[in-house]
Amino acid sequence: MSAAALPETAAVYWRPRVDERRLARRGRLWTLTTVAHTVPYIAASGVLLWLEPLSAPVVFALLAHAWVIPELYAKRGANVLRRRPRAGAGPERTALGLLGDLVGHEARELHARTGLVLERGALGVWLVGEAGAVLVRPGARRVHCWCVHVEDTSLPSADRIAHLLLALRTDEAGFATVANLAFSGSRRRVRRRLHPRLRPALDAAGAAAR
Amino acid sequence: MARLIRMDRSGHTTLAEWTAADEQAVEAAVAAFREQLDAGYYAVVTEGEGRARQVDELPLDADLVILRRPIAGG
Numbered sequence: 001m002s003a004a005a006l007p008e009t010a011a012v013y014w015r016p017r018v019d020e021r022r023l024a025r026r027g028r029l030w031t032l033t034t035v036a037h038t039v040p041y042i043a044a045s046g047v048l049l050w051l052e053p054l055s056a057p058v059v060f061a062l063l064a065h066a067w068v069i070p071e072l073y074a075k076r077g078a079n080v081l082r083r084r085p086r087a088g089a090g091p092e093r094t095a096l097g098l099l100g101d102l103v104g105h106e107a108r109e110l111h112a113r114t115g116l117v118l119e120r121g122a123l124g125v126w127l128v129g130e131a132g133a134v135l136v137r138p139g140a141r142r143v144h145c146w147c148v149h150v151e152d153t154s155l156p157s158a159d160r161i162a163h164l165l166l167a168l169r170t171d172e173a174g175f176a177t178v179a180n181l182a183f184s185g186s187r188r189r190v191r192r193r194l195h196p197r198l199r200p201a202l203d204a205a206g207a208a209a210r
Numbered sequence: 211m212a213r214l215i216r217m218d219r220s221g222h223t224t225l226a227e228w229t230a231a232d233e234q235a236v237e238a239a240v241a242a243f244r245e246q247l248d249a250g251y252y253a254v255v256t257e258g259e260g261r262a263r264q265v266d267e268l269p270l271d272a273d274l275v276i277l278r279r280p281i282a283g284g
Binding site: 004006007008011012087090091092093094095096097098102104119120121146147148149150151152154155156158159162163164166167169170171175178179180 | 215217218219220221222252254256259260261262263264276278279280281282283284
């Protein structure tokens, strides 16, 4: 990918530019936050059960909270790859032709099956969607899910992806700096929350990141 | 023949085509390029698989120059 900075980073001047170290730290922070959200519920349910076994229904509710909060975060991560409304057939076909010219045969085939484009980068393997991207880190255990979109809702879906892809190729770290982090955590947790049609793309990205 | 295209609601629109030998076509392409940059588009040249470069001047030797809108988080 090119070394020139993405101009959009000027709009988020207060954000430190993403690099390998910052990305790892954000991942650890995200895990810590998830633990901080979960452990109190588990601890409280243990204490309640010890004090009063009849409080089991409350304990159940607390444990449900401990389970549902990380799941909601993972769902938020999976949602960055959600498909958006289509444009007309003609524009979609034209945009698809351009996107097809930008990527290789393998990525083109994956896009035809899942609507997502796989792109290898320095930070890991990216899955680019219409309004977001998922970065599968080397080793394929952790993913970072980013909300990022082109500021034109009238574009066909393939053009929305092409916009993000070109920005990513221009400046990968700048792309991650501009995008909003929606989730960081286990790839498997995000996979469970993905639409079944999209899962092969995450599997392919996982295989590429190993 | 080199092309300047803009990604838009139609999929994409070809704004200019030129060859280095055709001065009039080059002039028209440069003018179209400048106009789109002034309208807020960014110009990108792909440089092989996985690589792209943003340009502020029309690269006359490029085969394809793509105009894109800005991206934003959220």
